[in-house]
Amino acid sequence: MALTKVIGSGIGTVTNQFADANLPAGSVIQVVTASHDSRVDSTSTSYADTGLTCNITPSSSSNKVMVIVSQNLGQDRGNADASGDCQLLRDSTSIYEMTTMSFIEAGGSSTAKNIVSNSITVLDSPSTTSQITYKTQLAVNTTSNSGTSRANWGGPSIMTLMEVVG
DSSP states (O other): OOOOOOOOTTOOOOTTTTSGGGSOTTOEEEEEEEEEOSOEEEOSSSOEEEEEEEEEOOSSTTOEEEEEEEEEEEEEOSSSOEEEEEEEEETTEEEEEEEEEEEOOOTTOTTOEEEEEEEEEEEEOOOOSSOEEEEEEEEESOSTTOOEEEESTTSOEEEEEEEEOO
């Protein structure tokens, strides 16, 4: 394919037209992904890290970060229906929380194990150009049933971060 040189008066300058700062709002200018596939167990009602973390450094404080999480969660309970809690953090601040995810007893077994695929999508406004760490945490909703909440169970969990022009 031949290159064409455009010449003529009144054409103007095309300097830096494709720089990130010149892209329209809603343009995705950076994508980072992380995965974690080692199972993490929690028997505590306090949140514990699931091992799924991802970092991004926005190029402008007015840009947003789209956070997409697909994480396998589950409950291995001792003697009753059980539930767990999950949250998404930006650095140390919770920006999304899903509490009392029920894991209903399957097949009448008091020791049944259930896996659910947890999906989280959040458009975050971090207002910074410093590196940000996003991560998920898991907790048991109640310890009265001897349950164990599990993350990354039955397959890898994935987090995708996209910087979006604000």
